[in-house]
Amino acid sequence: MSLITSGVDYDSIKLAHTAAVTEGEDILANGRVLVALSAAAANAVNIYAIEAQLEAPKAPGVAVAAGATLYWDNTAKNYTTTVGTNTKAGYATEAAAAADTVVQMKLTNDANL
Numbered sequence: 001m002s003l004i005t006s007g008v009d010y011d012s013i014k015l016a017h018t019a020a021v022t023e024g025e026d027i028l029a030n031g032r033v034l035v036a037l038s039a040a041a042a043n044a045v046n047i048y049a050i051e052a053q054l055e056a057p058k059a060p061g062v063a064v065a066a067g068a069t070l071y072w073d074n075t076a077k078n079y080t081t082t083v084g085t086n087t088k089a090g091y092a093t094e095a096a097a098a099a100d101t102v103v104q105m106k107l108t109n110d111a112n113l
Helices: none
Strands: 011-016 026-029 032-036 045-057 069-073 078-080 087-092 102-108
Touching: 026 045, 032 087, 045 078
Parallel strands: none
Antiparallel strands: 011 045, 026 032, 032 045, 045 102, 069 078, 069 087, 087 102
8 A cells, every 4th residue: 555645745536446446555547656535336437646756565575776667466455676577667766675565656657658
Protein backbone atom coordinates (compact mmCIF):
# COMPACT_ATOMS: atom_id res chain seq x y z
CA MET A 1 0.00 0.00 0.00
CA SER A 2 1.30 3.43 -0.89
CA LEU A 3 0.60 6.62 1.01
CA ILE A 4 0.50 9.95 -0.78
CA THR A 5 2.68 12.37 1.14
CA SER A 6 0.43 14.66 3.17
CA GLY A 7 -0.06 18.16 1.79
CA VAL A 8 1.55 17.36 -1.58
CA ASP A 9 -0.31 17.86 -4.86
CA TYR A 10 -0.97 14.91 -7.14
CA ASP A 11 -2.39 14.29 -10.61
CA SER A 12 -5.21 11.79 -10.97
CA ILE A 13 -7.36 9.94 -13.47
CA LYS A 14 -10.77 8.23 -13.33
CA LEU A 15 -10.77 4.54 -14.11
CA ALA A 16 -13.02 1.52 -13.68
CA HIS A 17 -10.59 -1.22 -12.64
CA THR A 18 -11.52 -4.86 -13.22
CA ALA A 19 -10.83 -5.84 -9.59
CA ALA A 20 -11.87 -4.37 -6.26
CA VAL A 21 -9.28 -2.04 -4.70
CA THR A 22 -8.56 -0.63 -1.27
CA GLU A 23 -7.42 2.90 -0.50
CA GLY A 24 -3.70 3.24 -1.22
CA GLU A 25 -3.53 0.07 -3.31
CA ASP A 26 -1.03 0.18 -6.16
CA ILE A 27 -2.31 -1.29 -9.43
CA LEU A 28 -1.12 -1.73 -12.98
CA ALA A 29 -3.61 -0.57 -15.60
CA ASN A 30 -2.99 0.03 -19.29
CA GLY A 31 0.78 -0.08 -18.75
CA ARG A 32 0.69 2.55 -15.99
CA VAL A 33 1.16 2.29 -12.25
CA LEU A 34 -1.67 3.94 -10.32
CA VAL A 35 -2.58 4.36 -6.64
CA ALA A 36 -6.23 4.13 -5.58
CA LEU A 37 -7.37 7.23 -3.68
CA SER A 38 -10.29 5.34 -2.12
CA ALA A 39 -11.72 1.83 -1.96
CA ALA A 40 -13.90 0.71 -4.85
CA ALA A 41 -15.69 -2.41 -6.03
CA ALA A 42 -14.65 -4.19 -9.21
CA ASN A 43 -15.63 -2.27 -12.35
CA ALA A 44 -16.65 0.84 -10.36
CA VAL A 45 -15.22 4.17 -11.44
CA ASN A 46 -12.63 5.39 -8.95
CA ILE A 47 -9.96 8.07 -8.82
CA TYR A 48 -6.31 7.01 -8.98
CA ALA A 49 -3.12 9.01 -8.52
CA ILE A 50 -1.04 8.86 -11.69
CA GLU A 51 1.65 11.27 -10.44
CA ALA A 52 2.40 11.85 -6.76
CA GLN A 53 4.98 11.89 -4.01
CA LEU A 54 4.61 8.53 -2.22
CA GLU A 55 5.80 6.45 0.68
CA ALA A 56 5.66 3.10 -1.09
CA PRO A 57 6.38 -0.58 -0.39
CA LYS A 58 9.98 -1.50 -1.27
CA ALA A 59 11.33 -4.87 -2.32
CA PRO A 60 13.03 -6.58 0.63
CA GLY A 61 16.82 -6.65 0.67
CA VAL A 62 17.18 -3.96 -1.98
CA ALA A 63 19.11 -0.78 -1.17
CA VAL A 64 17.90 2.22 -3.18
CA ALA A 65 19.92 5.36 -3.90
CA ALA A 66 18.24 8.76 -4.10
CA GLY A 67 17.35 9.40 -7.72
CA ALA A 68 17.36 5.70 -8.68
CA THR A 69 14.73 4.61 -11.18
CA LEU A 70 12.01 2.49 -9.57
CA TYR A 71 9.92 -0.22 -11.19
CA TRP A 72 6.61 -1.70 -10.03
CA ASP A 73 6.75 -5.46 -9.50
CA ASN A 74 3.12 -6.40 -10.05
CA THR A 75 3.69 -9.95 -8.79
CA ALA A 76 5.41 -9.04 -5.49
CA LYS A 77 3.35 -5.81 -5.18
CA ASN A 78 6.34 -3.58 -4.40
CA TYR A 79 8.83 -1.18 -5.97
CA THR A 80 12.30 -2.32 -6.95
CA THR A 81 15.34 -1.21 -8.91
CA THR A 82 15.15 -4.41 -10.98
CA VAL A 83 14.02 -3.83 -14.54
CA GLY A 84 13.16 -7.35 -15.78
CA THR A 85 9.47 -7.53 -16.66
CA ASN A 86 8.60 -4.82 -14.13
CA THR A 87 6.96 -1.52 -15.11
CA LYS A 88 8.92 1.73 -14.91
CA ALA A 89 7.11 3.87 -12.34
CA GLY A 90 9.26 6.76 -11.12
CA TYR A 91 12.30 7.48 -8.99
CA ALA A 92 13.44 7.47 -5.37
CA THR A 93 13.41 10.89 -3.71
CA GLU A 94 15.45 9.62 -0.74
CA ALA A 95 17.87 6.76 -0.23
CA ALA A 96 16.47 3.59 1.39
CA ALA A 97 18.54 0.90 3.09
CA ALA A 98 18.19 -2.78 2.21
CA ALA A 99 16.43 -3.37 5.57
CA ASP A 100 13.83 -0.63 4.94
CA THR A 101 10.34 -1.77 3.98
CA VAL A 102 9.31 1.50 2.28
CA VAL A 103 10.86 3.99 -0.10
CA GLN A 104 10.08 7.68 -0.61
CA MET A 105 9.43 8.12 -4.31
CA LYS A 106 7.93 10.22 -7.06
CA LEU A 107 5.36 8.27 -9.06
CA THR A 108 5.62 9.67 -12.55
CA ASN A 109 4.03 7.80 -15.40
CA ASP A 110 5.78 10.10 -17.88
CA ALA A 111 8.49 7.44 -17.65
CA ASN A 112 6.23 5.08 -19.60
CA LEU A 113 5.38 7.33 -22.54
